[in-house]
Amino acid sequence: MDFSIYDFTSFNQGIDKFFFENLTPFWATVVEMTIIGLVFLIFYALVALFLIYAERKVCAFMQNRVGPNRVGPYGFFQLIADFIKLMLKEVIPIKNADKFLFNLAPFIVVIASFMAMAAIPFAKGLHAVDLDIGILYVIAVSSMGVIGILLAGWSSNNKYSLIGAMRSGAMIVSYELSVGLSLITIIILSGTMQFSAIVEGQANGWFIFKGHIPALIAFVIFLISSTAEANRGPFDLAEAESELTAGFHTEYSGIKFALFYMCEYMNMFIVSSIAATVFLGGWMPFHIGGCDGFNHIMDFIPPFIWYLGKTFFLVWVMMWFKWTFPRLRIDQVLTLEWKYLLPINLVNILFMAFIVLMGWHF
Secondary structure (H helix, E strand, C coil): CCCECCECHHHHHHHHHHHHHHCCHHHHHHHHHHHHHHHHHHHHHHHHHHHHHHHHHHHHHHCCCCCCCCCCHHHCCHHHHHHHHHHHCCCCCCCCCCHHHHHHHHHHHHHHHHHHHCCCCCECCECCCCCCCHHHHHHHHHCCHHHHHHHHHHHCCCHHHHHHHHHHHHHHHHHHHHHHHHHHHHHHHHCCCCHHHHHHCCCCCCHHHHCHHHHHHHHHHHHHHHHHHCCCCCCCHHHCHHHHCCHHHCCCCHHHHHHHHHHHHHHHHHHHHHHHHHHCCCCCCCCCCCCHHHHHHHHCCCHHHHHHHHHHHHHHHHHHHHHHCCCCCHHHHHHHHHHHHHHHHHHHHHHHHHHHHHCCCC
16 A cells, blocks of 8 residues: 555555455445544544634734743643633533523534535545535535524523524625635636545646636635634624623533534634635645746645645634724624625626636636
8 A cells, every 4th residue: 555645545545445355345434434533523623722722822922912821831731721621611501491402502513514624625635525516515514503503592591692693693694605606706717616626726826826816806705704604703793702791602611612612713724724725726736837946846845734834824814803803893794795795706706707718817
């Protein structure tokens, strides 16, 4: 079995062949799905914890302070302490709450983010599932997260939770349109909805450059809309601490609160991954036409390093948004979408279609 940090295809095929040669097809499938599930669970927890630490440091840097610096080197073990605290904290039962829906809500939110993460290619040949309709699938399953938020707000029997859930529902339904339309702009350019094919199509240039002005506009709109959809500042109206305590998860404690908390950061990672994959070439290296020596050096960097670098750069941009801009009012948030982003998106799609029809893209 050949293994390369530049192409995981043969590695995955070798594992698949090993299990199907030594087990029945049913048990081979079960074992493979179990391994993939465990890998995703570990990856989910590690990325969420790292992003929580990163946001504390980014926030501290932007506010001219140090951030966590006591527990462990550079305060890194503060995460472990907080994680253990949340795992051991008592889950407080809420009087008159709908117990079944109250307990179910955080798991729906987490499952939706897990399902969205499954279609993202982390490197060449390294993804859980490579669907022909990858973009459509991600848009569909990521929209399910709002169901968990609405259930959490309604089942808590708390007016603040309910208002936060209604705000979140209104925002996600609104900004989902702009997220979808900005991705459609790139689908027109690439001619496919399959993530691996979209990445392969950027081998000689990332779409943000190949698609001219429409691709750049779509990228900016996607960043703004996905920030709002992930309930990140300055669009965090669903969790407006100064108005709604903690919004839809006000009544949650212990591990259930931890699930909501981790899910927010994982959603930020997922939308950044999609933006990096669709607009910035995913795991493709940066190439400049005619500069063969430079391109050859870029090819030495492993694909998953390119993917992680682009994704974490976009995560940093979203954190920069939160700690730079003041929180908007709910009417301003909806006005931005319906009066500005949506019309711009519709015109941008026509513009991109015209450029593709005329063959003016690179």
